[in-house]
Amino acid sequence: MSDIPGPSALAIMDENSNKENMDIFYEPEKKKVKVEEKEKEKNALEYRLSGILCCAVCLDLPKTCYQCTNGHLMCAGCFNHVLADSRLKDETATCPNCRCEISKNLCSRNLAVEKAVSELPTECQYCYCHLPRNQVDYHERELCEERPSLCKYSRIGCCWCGPFHELAEHEIGCGHLMKPGAEIMESLAEVDKYNETQLKLYKDIVSLFSCEKVTFNDLQMKPYRTDDFTTKLFYETSRFSAFNFQWVIKARINNDQKNPALTTDRTLSYQLVLKSKFTTPISLSYIVLKGPYGEIKINPYIYTHDFVQDNVETAYNDLPIINSVECNKLLAGRTINLRLIMVMMN
Known part of the structure; x- marks a missing residue:
């Protein structure tokens, strides 16, 4: 009986070799989708605007934006830092992009950039949902279910800190509810000590103003x-x-x-x-x-x-x-x- 494979066997071998070649030279379909999504993100208008409107020093989008005489942008923190460094070094402050002279008088606020940046989307640092930048602070402070929250019994020593959606459940079973009165008074004494310091400063200032x-x-x-x-x-x-x-x-x-x-x-x-x-x-x-x-x-x-x-x-x-x-x-x-x-x- 001949050892030479028949036509059907050859077809099966060719098909198997093609599959092997596909596994070697091609990525799985899921990876293709991720690459395509990444390319779409890079081509999105928000992504392109972020690269155009970013600070020339820290490359972050500025809430308060200054520009040099040639229009290069800097956030308020970097702008003040550059001016402070030049004053300490006794040098002329220059724009990090074009090296033209900058100062409080020569540079101006760019309100159009500030308004445009405030409308660009950003991620909440806790729940990672996308929001306009002018809304994210309020969301993180008041609305986000993942925002870090302290137990209401922190005044008596509870150190729990967790997401807001777990706060109510924790407070119901908080172990500090069963603490003896002596330990609670020790925790409250530390709070009272800080409040007394602030109150003493206030009273001292008021008493000074009553002097002759x-x-x-x-x-x-x-x-x-x-x-x-x-x-x-x-x-x-x-x-x-x-x-x-x-x-x-x-x-x-x-x-x-x-x-x-x-x-x-x-x-x-x-x-x-x-x-x-x-x-x-x-x-x-x-x-x-x-x-x-x-x-x-x-x-x-x-x-x-x-x-x-x-x-x-x-x-x-x-x-x-x-x-x-x-x-x-x-x-x-x-x-x-x-x-x-x-x-x-x-």
């Missing part, structure tokens, strides 16, 4: 540099009058660092200097607040100092701004505006 000698001055701090080998940036106000004496405020960036331009974590500290001659000691309390034309976000703090003949300068105290982003915002401007409230104690 109270004054305030709206000041501008202007930058200057030293002649040292390592140049550092300082700020100083012009002389101003209070209680028939002459005063000056001096400020500097990052007390503990020689070159603040090498870090993104920046702080501003200031001191009050008495410039006039005096015969009797002066006990003074003072607070720095946001000026009427300033944009600084500050948490007020009361400082006190006794001025005597050998000590006419206060220590450098931290300007209690909330974070380094606010510091960059201050450094981005030509001057720093603030309001100083001074109270002479009896």
